[in-house]
Amino acid sequence: MSYFSYQNGNLHAENTPLSTIAQQFGTPTYVYSKAALADHFSAYADACTAGGRDPANTLVCYSVKSNSNLAVLQVLNQLGSGFDIVSGGELLRVLAAGGDPHKVIFSGVGKTRDEMRLALSHDILCFNVESIPELHRLNEVAGEMGKRAAISLRVNPNVDAKTHPYISTGLKDNKFGVAYEDALACYRTAAKLPNIDVTGIDCHIGSQLLDDTPLLEALDKVIELIDQLASEDIHLHHLDIGGGIGITYDDEKPVAVGAYLGRLFARIDAWRNEKYQGVPLKVMFEPGRSIVGNAGILLTEIQYLKYGVSKNFAVVDAAMNDLMRPAMYEAWHGVQTVSQQNPDASSHTYDVVGPICESGDWLARARELAVAEGDLLAFQSAGAYGMTMASNYNTRGRAAEVMVDGDQVHLIRKREEPIALFALESLLP
Incomplete structure (x- = not known):
């Protein structure tokens, strides 16, 4: 299904014209499709129950860092999602959206004592522990509260994901997780701590x-470790294989979620049948981008067209503070005109840039567009790591966010006003 498509020459989100959204809410504005969110989550949920698999033996935990708007979390919670968080603030967001803390897993390398206390007070499902010092701190905090902390160790299998180095997390040089070679000793330590449940x-x-080849390679290494732990009478109740499945930004052809999960479950089932008489092990996932990435666009208006000797610029009212990925990763986002371009209209090659005083403030390079000042553009695939990475650089208020449900449009985050940006600041006496 196409959630953002041209109807009668105008780009729509589901059944709503983007031009109408711009008139009502201004620009820049993030626009999300509720149907897209539901369908992308269902790809995981359906694969988890394919072939009569017991839904109690799987849990999809949406990665909150990819898009943490309360309405997005609300939609996914209503669909039965759990949540993968990386901060105490994200836990509070999940709770505010009605999420069940017993379906929350807490990842991240730098959990503070206060964050641990908050998570323990809400009896979250599990802490994904990423170092021995963190393990000992969590044991101390849980003991002070008279609680036991359920943990899994995030194991770094040293598998090359063959992705951008900034978003690769499984190599031995990455900051994440416990080295595969050290994992067995770490589990032995964890099993002896009085306030920890492995x-x-x-x-x-x-x-x-x-x-999915690197994911299945990592799975094989994790299975080997689980067998080693079982031989030492350390028995695990769940396996969390993480997330990471990509989306189409340009011409990429990512593996289908159902096909990947089918291969993964087949491998797990064969192993459990051979080694454990078919006793199930709960399997958990942490998808983010593959659920929300192509469920959103960034809507912006062209302010000026600037023609130069070697380059032309389309200056828009969105900027790197709104969509950081191009400046940070040199990431590609497709660009569409909201009014369908006339093939006979005169076009030029533009770099699409924002008004921020940085040469790195660009959103797209060398795009062929037939546009005029005042035209609207939509940046595709902006639902993940768009608004969550936005800032107030140059004292710019962050964009509005709306959710489209058919022909209904809901404002789910108001645009920030400049005066609110310094309301917490004080002049010297």
């Missing part, structure tokens, strides 16, 4: 993976 194992090797 419940699972976690592995996440990177993001925007187009091929």
Whole structure:
């Protein structure tokens, strides 16, 4: 299904013209499709129950960092999602959206004592522990509260995800997780701590993976470790294989979610049948981008067309503070005109740039467009790591966010006003 398509020459989000959204809410504005969110989550949920698989033996935990708007979390919670968080603030967001803390896993390398206390007070499902010092701190905090902390170790399998180095997390040089060679000793330590319950194992090797071969390679290494633990009477209850499945930004052809999960479950089932008489092990996932990435666009208006000797620029009212990925990763986002271009109209090659005083403030390079000042553009595939990475650089208020449900449009985050940006600041006496 196409969630953003031209109807009668005008680009729509589901059944709503983007031009109408711009008139009502201004620009820049993030626009999300509720149907896209539901369908992308269902790809995971349906694969988890294919072939009569017991839904109690799987859990899809949406990665909150990819898009943490309360309405997005609300939609996914209503569909039965769990949540993968990386901060105490993200836990509070999940709770505010009605999420069940017993379906929350807490990842991240730098959990503070206060964050641990917050998570323990809400009895979250599991902490994904990423170092021995963190393990000992969590044991101390849980003891002070008279609680036991359920943990899995995030194991770094040293598998190359073959993705951008900034979003690769499974190599030995990455900051994430416990080295594979050290994992067995770490589990032995964890099993002896008085306030720790060892419940699972976690592995996440990177993001925007187009091929599932590295994921299945990592799975094999995790299975080997689980067998070693079982031989020492350390029995796990769940396996969290992380997320990372990519999306189409340009011409990429990512593996289909159903095909990947089918291969993964086949491998797990064969192993469990051979070694454990078919006793199930709960399998968990942490998808983010593959659920929300292509469920959103960034809507912006052209302010000026600037023609030069070697380059032409389309200056828009969105900027790197709104969509950081191009400046940070040199990431590609497709650009569409909201009014369908006339093939006979005069076109030029433009760099699409924002108004921020940085040469790195560009959103797209060398795009062929037939446009005029005042025209609207839509940046595709902007639902993940768009608004969550936005800033207030140059004292720019962050964009509005709306959710489209058929022909209904809901404002789910108001545009920030400049005066609010310094409301917490004080002049010297």
